[in-house]
Amino acid sequence: MSQPGRLHLLTDTRPGTRPLAVLRAALAVPVPPAVGLVVQVRVEDAWTDRDAYGLVAAALPLCRAAGAACLVNDRLDVALAAGADGGHVGAEDLPVDAARRVLGAGVLGATCRSAAAARDHAAAGADYLGVGPAFATGTKEGLPAAIGPAGVAAVAAAVPGTPVIAIGGVTPDRVAELCAAGAYGVAAVSAVTAAADPAAAVAAFYAAFAAVGAGASR
Numbered sequence: 001m002s003q004p005g006r007l008h009l010l011t012d013t014r015p016g017t018r019p020l021a022v023l024r025a026a027l028a029v030p031v032p033p034a035v036g037l038v039v040q041v042r043v044e045d046a047w048t049d050r051d052a053y054g055l056v057a058a059a060l061p062l063c064r065a066a067g068a069a070c071l072v073n074d075r076l077d078v079a080l081a082a083g084a085d086g087g088h089v090g091a092e093d094l095p096v097d098a099a100r101r102v103l104g105a106g107v108l109g110a111t112c113r114s115a116a117a118a119r120d121h122a123a124a125g126a127d128y129l130g131v132g133p134a135f136a137t138g139t140k141e142g143l144p145a146a147i148g149p150a151g152v153a154a155v156a157a158a159v160p161g162t163p164v165i166a167i168g169g170v171t172p173d174r175v176a177e178l179c180a181a182g183a184y185g186v187a188a189v190s191a192v193t194a195a196a197d198p199a200a201a202v203a204a205f206y207a208a209f210a211a212v213g214a215g216a217s218r
């Protein structure tokens, strides 16, 4: 597959959030072709498939118009049904090889935090790896300790052909150190969705990638 975008923006659907309004604001910022944007529709476990499908169906045309890819977290049936570009799976979701069978040629991301798991996921068909938590985060409960840039580096070094997307507590000012550690890109929730100005936050991420330059080729 072609390289995924370097900025992955995950929706926040917790009570009190306005995921579509945030997406509209974020997608109004022109996507630098050298960076690329992936929107990952990630909904609360309590959301029904019907509601998840509704959010993906609403997000897709916005993503298409902005030139962003649209992936669905966890629910690959929803991804396929809505015509999204692919999906992302973690330890409690379908195994990577099974997810690959479901998605066919669609974009597949997989979560890991160790070199061994990274090699396994890459061999099983993951197109990119979501690696973290890189830093402490309050967005997801029950996560293990942050692995830091050194942990990201250990994973990235194990899979030189597979893009690593660092996730967890990522802000624009942390892009440079994560890319220096071997990350191809970053994923963010709160840095954008909780920002007073989500468009400005997205623009700050793009600027951070521009400052880093082409970065890792993977």
Ligand SMILES: Cc1ncc(COP(=O)(O)OP(=O)(O)O)c(N)n1
Binding pocket: 008, 040, 042, 073, 074, 088, 089, 090, 091, 092, 093, 109, 110, 111, 129, 130, 131, 140, 165, 167, 187
């Ligand atoms: C890019 C990216 N990386 C990691 C994750 C986390 O996936 P998972 O471990 O399955 O946890 P949930 O997001 O499902 O709560 C991700 N979604 N995206």
Ligand SMILES: Cc1ncsc1CCOP(=O)(O)O
Binding pocket: 132, 133, 136, 137, 138, 139, 140, 143, 167, 168, 169, 170, 187, 188, 189, 190, 191
């Ligand atoms: C879903 C997930 N998996 C590891 S960290 C995380 C949440 C990241 O959210 P934030 O960007 O707000 O720290």
Ligand SMILES: [Mg+2]
Binding pocket: 073, 074, 088, 089, 090, 091, 092, 093
């Ligand atoms: Mg998951």
